Amino acid sequence: MKIKLTYLTIAFAISIVTATLALGQNRRVVAEAERVTGDRFTMSQRTPRGTKVVSVSRPGAAMLAAIDSGLADLFAVARKNGYSRRLNYSDYTVFIARADREKDSQGGYSPDIAIGAAQYAGSVYDQGGYIYAAGMVISNDPAAFVIADHKRDLKRVADIVRYEGEHLVLYHNDRRRYSQTADHSRGGGHPILQ
Numbered sequence: 369m370k371i372k373l374t375y376l377t378i379a380f381a382i383s384i385v386t387a388t389l390a391l392g393q394n395r396r397v398v399a400e401a402e403r404v405t406g407d408r409f410t411m412s413q414r415t416p417r418g419t420k421v422v423s424v425s426r427p428g429a430a431m432l433a434a435i436d437s438g439l440a441d442l443f444a445v446a447r448k449n450g451y452s453r454r455l456n457y458s459d460y461t462v463f464i465a466r467a468d469r470e471k472d473s474q475g476g477y478s479p480d481i482a483i484g485a486a487q488y489a490g491s492v493y494d495q496g497g498y499i500y501a502a503g504m505v506i507s508n509d510p511a512a513f514v515i516a517d518h519k520r521d522l523k524r525v526a527d528i529v530r531y532e533g534e535h536l537v538l539y540h541n542d543r544r545r546y547s548q549t550a551d552h553s554r555g556g557g558h559p560i561l562q
């Protein structure tokens with residue numbers, strides 16, 4: 369009886385430590401997403417398939433379904449390439465930020481986020497210290513990326529999710545290929561996995 373109690377106590381203590389670590393990790397990732405986008409993320413929920421979604425405003429059902437659909441495409445092409453790690457919906461956190469523009473330079477519907485230019489400074493993407501991006505990886509581990517909120521063209525959302533997810537699948541399955549494709553300022557785009 370005494371042994372059993374001790375075991376339970378240890379298990380309970382471990383679960384508290386695990387939960388505390390996860391909370392700290394989540395705070396770090398949310399802080400990074402807020403730094404990159406300048407937004408405040410106050411909403412958190414899961415898609416029907418279990419992907420974590422953290423957002424500025426509550427996303428509609430179509431937006432959540434598009435995220436699952438993009439991840440489904442990602443997992444299928446990842447398996448085709450022989451990768452097996454991080455292929456669960458619950459492995460991913462998707463941040464939905466406020467769009468910093470609704471249209472691209474040609475006038476097409478293109479909700480994007482403005483991010484600091486960094487390695488893109490002086491390139492064709494540079495808008496004067498920042499660039500517009502459809503999405504961006506926030507954290508490799510845990511796997512998290514940010515996209516802009518969309519009111520329509522949810523096919524575009526699914527594509528962006530698949531594309532940002534490619535960087536994370538490669539990070540966890542093929543570090544060499546990840547390094548070769550992580551920085552688009554040196555050329556190369558999406559899809560990476562065929």
Ligand SMILES: [Zn+2]
Binds near residue numbers: 535558
């Ligand atoms: Zn990319």
